[in-house]
Amino acid sequence: MFKVVHYLNQFFANIGGEEKAHIPPEVREGFVGPGMAFNNAFKGEAQIVATVICGDSYFAENTQDALKQIIEMVKKYNPDIFIAGPAFNAGRYGTACATIAKAVKDELGIPVVTGMYIENPGVDLYKKDIYIISTKDNAAGMREAVPKMAALALKLAKGEEIGTPDQEGYIERGIRKNYFASERGSKRAVDMLIKKIKGEPFETEFKMPIFDRVAPNPAIKDITKAKIALVTSGGIVPKGNPDRIESSSASKFGKYDIEGVYDLTSETFETAHGGYDPVYANQDPDRVLPVDVLRELEKEGKIGSLHRYYYATVGNGTSVKNAAKFGQEIAKELIADGVQAVILTST
């Protein structure tokens, strides 16, 4: 029977939510939380011998140290397989799962599998390096994700041949594999062309990578004359959240007048963000949106001015499509208002 070590965050290990996101790595014998479903899916061929748990914020803020500790914990159990998550659309968790899985693969040389939603930032970081099963964007997808992750892990442990992303359910890694096709290239190409002309679905044999990078804009020549705007994905809103920006999967952004505001206080502003411990931001929202300091710099003539409005949304499982749309709309207004530079803060 294969020995498995499983990685979970504080939430899936039932330790707590954001208020526990700072806990350092710990290890427990046997399975925890979703580990039970994995054990069932292994059908006696493998078993979770230990579960490593770490808080999402702790891992993100102490990555190198946490990684070292976690590798040591995993090594102690001498496992045949390492499973992380699934993390769905949780950004810190997904990044942690993928970072740890890659390190375990590289340093311990055992098969690793994780699972997450296609827009999780962990995907773009490590999809080339490891197998990431494609999941739904929330934990409701657990039941679908676990059997796929377990099946792929068993195949890897047994050294069986791994099928295509479609067959196995993992996210494309950009690896090309040679195989003998039953028909020659010219025929396949003409068939594909005919399908394309007819408007029928067809599958390319050579996907082009998508690069979406924007070149840096020229630097600001004279910052003491520039009008600077603040934008945040950290959810800082006037107290009471007048626009009702959602605490996760935000569908909108807010625009708020800060004329005459020299300091954000717990009486006037708060965070609407549901993806981090709100205590510190609610005590002093300047910790996320540095209005106090920019007002000082404005007064001292170190910047031209702070734009009258700031823009805020909640970056917590927010779809890339929505975030891009917010960015476009915000930029349009900023340009119309003559803003020359933006400071964007994220939590």
Added chain:
Amino acid sequence: MVKEIERAGIPVVHMCTIVPISKTVGANRIVPTVAIPHPLGNPALSKEEEKALRRKLVEKALKALQTEIQEQTVFED
């Protein structure tokens, strides 16, 4: 959002704690911050020290905006 603001032609500096995510997202000028729940503060410090820390980080962001770059750049100390 960072990328779309940059694409529209406004230089933007991203202040955030998880730099790898910022890079993946496509930010060009990146200033690493303190911690996820308080990127521009540190509740363990006194009010004055905390504000000084915040000011230092914002000044670093302003410097980033005044620096010509060709590719994604993380502005460390």
